[in-house]
Amino acid sequence: MTSPSAARRRSAADAASTTLGAILDAIPFACAAFSRANGALVAGNDRFDEAFSALPGYRDRAQLLSALGVAGDDDGAEAKAPHSGHWYALHWRTLALDKGEFDLLTAVDISERLEALDTHKHQQEKLLFTSRLMSVGEMAATLAHEMNQPLAAIVNYLNGSLRLVGQAGGPAQVERALVAARTQAEHASAVIARVREFVRAREPRRDAHDVAVIAGTVLELLRLEAERQQLRIDLALAGTLPAVYADRVMVEQVLLNLVKNAIEAMREVPSAQRELRIEGRVNLDDEVEVRVLDRGGGLSAADSEQLFSPFFTTKSDGLGIGLAICRSIIEYHEGRLFFEPRPGGGSVFAFTLPKAEGRI
Ligand SMILES: Nc1ncnc2c1ncn2[C@@H]1O[C@H](COP(=O)(O)OP(=O)(O)O)[C@@H](O)[C@H]1O
Ligand SMILES: [Mg+2]
Incomplete structure (x- = not known):
């Protein structure tokens, strides 16, 4: 037999949960009220059930939060529901009714927003990358590629010429000019090698x-x-x-x-x-x-x-x-x-x- 006072308490709680349930149902995202006294779920809207009822212990505030991997007092936390992979922004408010005080949880599904942000970031990065390539790189890369081989050949020819001039005891001015030409070609090769490295976005030394x-x-x-x-x-x-x-x-x-x-x-x-x-x-x-x-x-x-x-x-x-x-x-x-x-x-x-x- 339940005592009259217990029955009165229950009907008060039922009334509170019915009123709350009606209010929560009107809210367009997952929303639930938990008892301040013991953390039990008092009322939740359909969206709340859809989002979290698959989680074991979701009718208990502490268990629900631990299933979502967030601390109890972490207002504004973003949490991933492990069973669905959806992300939620969680907010807590205290709700005082004449029937008592409740912890009101709102959980806004932010998965789509995060996805959009992700895509945006990705596109932004791609854009940055392309614009950088376009401004300094693309042209330089093409040139560097085309010039690499001929420059190596020029250095080889110059070395060959220097050997011939040396053997023939040729004029000193010619030898000096050949050495100067080789220095230039080698420098150009080094620059081109660095340009290619730079374009490949590697760290310069x-x-x-x-x-x-x-x-x-x-x-x-x-x-x-x-x-x-x-x-x-x-x-x-x-x-x-x-x-x-x-x-x-x-x-x-x-x-x-x-x-x-x-x-x-x-x-x-x-x-x-x-x-x-x-x-x-x-x-x-x-x-x-x-x-x-x-x-x-x-x-x-x-x-x-x-x-x-x-x-x-x-x-x-x-x-x-x-x-x-x-x-x-x-x-x-x-x-x-x-x-x-x-x-x-x-x-x-x-x-x-x-x-x-x-x-x-
Ligand atoms: N020392 C300078 N005195 C006057 N104008 C200069 C000087 N250096 C650069 N400029 C100007 O800046 C422009 C761009 O220079 P630069 O980027 O080196 O390209 P480019 O030399 O191929 O024209 C030059 O065309 C010139 O009008
Ligand atoms: Mg210039």
């Missing part, structure tokens, strides 16, 4: 490098060109310039591009005014800053806006990808590449690189 050595290589490569244009390149590096943390060939490539642009900018300038300087110093941010200064025509404000956009060129024979590639290389190195007008006329192109100290 960063190490401690002396800017003086890098500049020396670049000047050696440009010696003939500079002679032809009757200009002298002044190298003015601070004596105490610390080593930079960089991929050597990549930085050579950047400096080579900037100096070539500087030489090209002075094509129309009387030779007495052609003044090309490479400066190196530690800047206020404690980075190594390399500056290439010319006395060319400089840049209009409009042009200086587009300077680094791929395929922007003002030259009839230009590709317009030099500066774009330089900038992505320098940014890869956590540095900056920028343009400044040179006082007295001409341009300054400068880039920064981190010091090697503390990085290796």
